[in-house]
Amino acid sequence: MAKKVVATLKREASEQEKVVKVIRTKRSEKTGAYTFREEFVTADKVKDFFSK
Secondary structure (H helix, E strand, O other): OEOOOOEEEOOOOOOOOOEEEEEEEEEOOOOOOEEEEEEEEEHHHHHHHHHO
16 A cells, blocks of 8 residues: 655745655565655655656
8 A cells, every 4th residue: 555645745936846755565474564765755756756
């Protein structure tokens, strides 16, 4: 399962370059523990992040 956008970070210089923090969870098949992958990506790249 993946969480959608957690936080939106704004820059005053440009409205087009909105940066968001995304978090993806992954469960280990071996141990059953969850791992989290966090990244800051531009708003237009969010769907690409979750489609990987």
